[in-house]
Amino acid sequence: MAIETVLETESLQKRYLLGNVPVDALCGVDLAVSKGEFLTVLGPSGSGKSTLLNMLAALDTPTSGTVRIAGTDVSTLSDSQRSLLRRKIGIVFQFFNLIGRLDARENVELPLSISNTPRLERKKKAEELLELVGLNDRMHHRPNELSGGERQRVALARALAPNPQYLLMDEPTGNIDSKTAKELMDLVETLNKEREVTIVMVTHDRSLAKYARRTLHLLDGKIVKEVSK
Amino acid sequence: MFIYDILRYGVSAIGRRKVRKGLAILGVTIGIAAIVSLVSLSYGFRELVNTQFEQGFSSDTLIVTTETLSFVDTESDFQLYVNDTEVINNIDNVTLSAAVLQRTCALEIGGREYILGVFGIDFELYSALFPNTFVATSGSVPSSPDNVSVIIGARVNDPWKNGSALASIGDDVNITYTTRSEGMIENRTYIGRIDALLDEIGGTNLGGPIDVGVYIPLTTAQEFFDTDEVGTIMVQLSSSDESVIEDTSEAIEAAFGGQIQVVTPKAILDSISSILSTIELFVAAITAISLIVAGVGIMNIMLTSIMERTREIGILKALGMEARTVLAVFLNEALLIGVIGSILGIVTGAALAISIDQLGLLSSFTTGTYNTILGDITIRPVFEGSVFVSSLVFGVAISATFGLYPAWRAARAEPVEALRHE
Numbered sequence: 001m002a003i004e005t006v007l008e009t010e011s012l013q014k015r016y017l018l019g020n021v022p023v024d025a026l027c028g029v030d031l032a033v034s035k036g037e038f039l040t041v042l043g044p045s046g047s048g049k050s051t052l053l054n055m056l057a058a059l060d061t062p063t064s065g066t067v068r069i070a071g072t073d074v075s076t077l078s079d080s081q082r083s084l085l086r087r088k089i090g091i092v093f094q095f096f097n098l099i100g101r102l103d104a105r106e107n108v109e110l111p112l113s114i115s116n117t118p119r120l121e122r123k124k125k126a127e128e129l130l131e132l133v134g135l136n137d138r139m140h141h142r143p144n145e146l147s148g149g150e151r152q153r154v155a156l157a158r159a160l161a162p163n164p165q166y167l168l169m170d171e172p173t174g175n176i177d178s179k180t181a182k183e184l185m186d187l188v189e190t191l192n193k194e195r196e197v198t199i200v201m202v203t204h205d206r207s208l209a210k211y212a213r214r215t216l217h218l219l220d221g222k223i224v225k226e227v228s229k
Numbered sequence: 230m231f232i233y234d235i236l237r238y239g240v241s242a243i244g245r246r247k248v249r250k251g252l253a254i255l256g257v258t259i260g261i262a263a264i265v266s267l268v269s270l271s272y273g274f275r276e277l278v279n280t281q282f283e284q285g286f287s288s289d290t291l292i293v294t295t296e297t298l299s300f301v302d303t304e305s306d307f308q309l310y311v312n313d314t315e316v317i318n319n320i321d322n323v324t325l326s327a328a329v330l331q332r333t334c335a336l337e338i339g340g341r342e343y344i345l346g347v348f349g350i351d352f353e354l355y356s357a358l359f360p361n362t363f364v365a366t367s368g369s370v371p372s373s374p375d376n377v378s379v380i381i382g383a384r385v386n387d388p389w390k391n392g393s394a395l396a397s398i399g400d401d402v403n404i405t406y407t408t409r410s411e412g413m414i415e416n417r418t419y420i421g422r423i424d425a426l427l428d429e430i431g432g433t434n435l436g437g438p439i440d441v442g443v444y445i446p447l448t449t450a451q452e453f454f455d456t457d458e459v460g461t462i463m464v465q466l467s468s469s470d471e472s473v474i475e476d477t478s479e480a481i482e483a484a485f486g487g488q489i490q491v492v493t494p495k496a497i498l499d500s501i502s503s504i505l506s507t508i509e510l511f512v513a514a515i516t517a518i519s520l521i522v523a524g525v526g527i528m529n530i531m532l533t534s535i536m537e538r539t540r541e542i543g544i545l546k547a548l549g550m551e552a553r554t555v556l557a558v559f560l561n562e563a564l565l566i567g568v569i570g571s572i573l574g575i576v577t578g579a580a581l582a583i584s585i586d587q588l589g590l591l592s593s594f595t596t597g598t599y600n601t602i603l604g605d606i607t608i609r610p611v612f613e614g615s616v617f618v619s620s621l622v623f624g625v626a627i628s629a630t631f632g633l634y635p636a637w638r639a640a641r642a643e644p645v646e647a648l649r650h651e
Contacts, residue, residue, distance in 0.1 A: 050479045060645045075523055087549030096650065101245045111548040113234045142314050162549075 005189040006166055006198055007033035007056055012065035015052050015220075027221040028065065033166070033200055037104075038192045041202040041210050043218035045046050050203035051194060053170050056200060057091050058082045070165065079084065090159030094171035096151045098143040098158070099105040108157045115162060115210050124159075129157035133187060149180030156184070161190070166198035167191070174207060230554050239561040241465040246534065253530045254570040256523035258297035259623045261574025264516040265617070267579040271509045271611035273582075276611050289469035290358065290437075292492040293317065293462040293481055294442075307488035308458045312449060320480045322467045327354035330450045336443060338385065338423075339395030345385065347404060347443045349450020352365060352380070355438070358463050363438045365425035368398040374406035374446045378419035379404075383429040384440035399424055404443070408456060421445065437463075442482055464491075520623065523570070524631035531563050542639050543647030556640035563632020564625060571624030575617050582610035 003132055014026040025048040033039050043049045054060040054069050057073075058074050067074045069085060077085065098107045105126045112122035130139055133153035143151050152172060169188070173181035189211050191197045201208065202218075209215045209227075217225035230238075243250045295309050313327040330349035335342060352370050356363050363370065370376055379402050386394050396402065405418045415522055430440050438444070451457055478491040537541070545555060585608055 043523045052643050057547065059648070060417060080553075083549050083551040085549075086547060089549075093648070097540070097547070099541055101241055110545075114230050114545070114548055114554070116231060158548075213427065223585060 004035040005037050006070055007031070007034045007200065008020070008066075008068040009052075009055065009076055010066045010068075010160050012055060012067060013063045014048070014055065014060070015063045016045075024221050026055070026062075029218075029221070029223055031216070033198060035165075035198055036196045037214065038194070038212045039201070040212035041200065041218050042204065042209055042214045042215055043202070044204055047218045048221040049204075049218050050170055053091075053200070053202045055073060057089050058085050059166050085217070087111065087162055090162065090164030090167040090173045092152070092155050092159045092167065092169040094174040096143065096148075096155045096175070098151060098154055100143050101139045103142050103159075104135060104146065104154045107143070108161050111158060111162045114150045125161060126157070129160055130154070132147070132156045132160075145151055147180070148176040149184065152176055152184055153187075154182075156187070160197075164197070166200065169199065169201040169203075171203050171205075172201065173203070173208065181208075230550065230557075233562050235554070235557055236565075238558055239565050242534075242538075242562055242564055247533070249530055249533070250566060253523075253527050253566045254267070254573065255527040257520070257567055257570025257624050257628065258577060259424045259525045260516060260520035260627075261571045261582060261620050262578035263484070263519055264375045264513070264623070265575050265612070267512045267516060268509070268616050269582040269612050270585065270608060271505070271512055271578065271634025273470050275502075275505050275509075276413075276552050277608055278498075278505065278519075289462040289466045289474075290494060291466065291474070291478060292494075292577045293464055294460060294490050294492060295388075295488070296460060296490070302398060307485070309385045309462060309485075310624050311457045311459055312461055313459075313485075313588050316484055317462060317464055317481060318486060320477060322473050322477045325354055325357055326462050327351050327358055329461045329463060330447060330454065330456070331461075332406055332450075332454050334443070335405040335407070336385075338381070339400065339406075341388070341395055343385065345404075345441060345443050346439075347445060347450070348453070349445055349447045351447045352378075352444070355444070355463075359437045359463055362427075364428045366428040367372070368423065368425035374424065375516065376446070376449050377420065378424045378446055380425040380427060380444040380447075381423060382427050382438065382440040382442040382444075385443060386426055394464060395505060396423055398426065402443075404445070404453075417453065421463040459485040476514045518625075518629050524627040527563055527566055527628050528635060529632040530566075531559065531632050532638070534562070535559065535635050535639045538639075539642065539647045539650035542642050543650065546642070546644035547648060552640040556636045558638035560629065560632050561638045563628045563636065567625040567628025567632075568621075571621045571626070574624065575620055578620075579610075581614060582612075586610055598623045 005130065009029050009031045012026050012029040012031075013024070016023045016025055029052060031052075041052060042048050050058065055062060055074075056069070058067075058069060058077075061075060070088070072085070072193045074082065074085070099110065102110065105123070108126035108129055112125060117125070127136070127139065130136055133156055135150060135153055135157070138146060138150060143154070146154065152175070154170075167188075172188070173184060176184065185208060188199060188201075192199050213229050215227045216223050217227075230328060263611070270504055293309065295307055297582055309328070311328045315329050317326040327350060331346055332343060335348040336345050336347070352374055353372055355368055365380070366383070370380060381402070383580075384390070386396060388395075400422045400423050402423055403418060404418055404421055407414065407416050409415065427438060427440070445599075464471055464477075464481070474495075478493065481491050482489060542555060545558070
């Protein structure tokens with residue numbers, strides 16, 4: 001059976017200007033993620049892993065090389081088309097990035113509201129997802145009334161709301177305690193196994209690598225090692 | 230994103246920074262309230278002037294006067310006399326003319342004293358000139374009055390407009406005229422008899438009867454004031470045709486060697502109208518400036534808001550919101566400020582105009598005009614739907630204009646950089 005590649009990069013380079021000094025965040029990354037895979041990109045801070053994730057999320061454009069999301073070269077897309085593409089991607093950030101004045105359910109509903117899902121439908125969906133992440137009694141709490149772990153679970157529910165083909169996670173356990181982190185990762189693992197959600201996670205935490213079937217080690221913008229289970 | 234969702238999102242954002250957004254709304258409210266109240270009052274003033282003129286004047290009436298309306302020309306010492314009406318009556322198209330001999334006198338009526346204008350007129354001619362306003366509500370205008378006959382305006386008898394009457398028909402009225410005779414101050418007094426009480430006229434009435442006027446026969450006035458000189462002669466023409474008015478005016482001026490002025494009602498109305506237009510324009514300009522200031526306030530607050538919410542913009546974009554939707558979201562917030570501010574401003578402005586009227590804040594102005602050619606007037610605000618609608622449109626347009634740039638800045642933010650923002 002042919003393995004379907006959903007995310008792909010070729011000779012991916014990204015150069016930033018820090019003031020006047022050019023910084024190479026990514027120096028030729030070749031990567032392919034298959035459908036249903038759970039991939040971890042491990043690397044110390046400054047290795048370029050967040051930049052890589054932003055590329056895969058169509059949030060950033062490469063200096064050279066290509067990023068293909070579901071077979072589409074991102075650099076050929078207009079700003080508006082990239083926005084539409086992002087609606088198919090679930091993303092979980094290290095700092096949760098929830099909207100403070102909206103409660104948990106409204107935060108989960110937000111991507112559905114952006115993609116014009118009717119109100120009742122998105123409300124039902126948000127409630128289902130909050131139940132899935134174990135927050136059914138926290139639906140009307142605002143982010144500042146939730147613990148770090150709870151916030152990250154809201155963020156996960158939000159990322160899952162548009163039924164994404166893949167889920168990108170940037171240091172998802174970076175701001176939560178280890179016990180809550182384990183619960184979250186167990187949940188993510190279940191999602192990957194039972195719902196066959198493709199997952200790409202970037203982290204500096206080696207202990208999280210055990211959840212993934214394949215781990216890439218990133219250093220100074222290059223993939224230096226690949227480990228598969 | 231559905232428009233409903235954009236609106237809801239905007240409402241939640243405005244609710245977040247209540248004080249700051251409240252101040253932006255207040256800015257718009259003040260501007261719109263100023264527009265609505267001032268424009269309503271100036272419309273009221275215009276309407277007042279128009280109705281007063283329509284009531285008191287027929288367009289076929291001319292005023293012949295020695296008084297110059299210009300501040301620049303040196304005053305002529307040319308005088309008009311009572312029998313100059315004979316000269317005027319011989320001019321083509323003149324149907325009748327009436328001399329008005331006016332002096333300021335002290336009046337004692339029903340135990341109250343006034344200083345008022347006393348007008349010496351020919352009752353019959355004056356009735357013919359002003360058939361709608363020189364009308365008795367009680368008593369009657371005598372066709373052949375005796376020396377003591379007096380006709381008083383409605384406000385003279387009922388100064389508080391509450392239906393109380395100081396005197397009734399047949400009562401005496403003391404008229405005292407203070408003048409100088411051979412250098413000495415001399416008070417002349419005679420006792421008149423009220424023959425008629427005029428119906429309420431309502432004010433402005435150049436040359437015509439007014440509510441605060443006291444009318445005595447011309448012959449009595451000539452004798453009492455000891456003069457044949459008159460300030461004005463009212464002239465009625467056979468036609469209100471513009472060319473007739475113009476030709477006759479010229480003929481009258483020529484008959485007096487160009488030393489007198491012939492004033493047409495239209496000319497007065499036109500000049501007052503043009504003054505009013507200038508005032509209205511000025512008022513509108515000032516209030517428009519205040520709204521532009523409010524617009525700058527909105528822009529400032531929206532820019533601050535967008536700076537603070539850079540991360541939120543990044544999140545929205547990361548979740549797949551298109552640039553134009555981001556623009557719509559932030560423009561909508563500015564528009565909400567404009568709409569709320571405008572509606573509050575319209576309500577406040579209307580309330581302000583009504584309370585200025587109700588509390589009599591303009592009464593010092595109107596009492597100031599009590600004994601002038603304007604007579605007793607009250608300015609009531611006139612509310613026109615078009616003022617409300619255009620205020621709303623203007624308020625919203627200002628907020629949209631000033632909200633556009635901040636919204637555009639938000640829309641073009643790069644998601645990665647916006648998300649990195651602390």
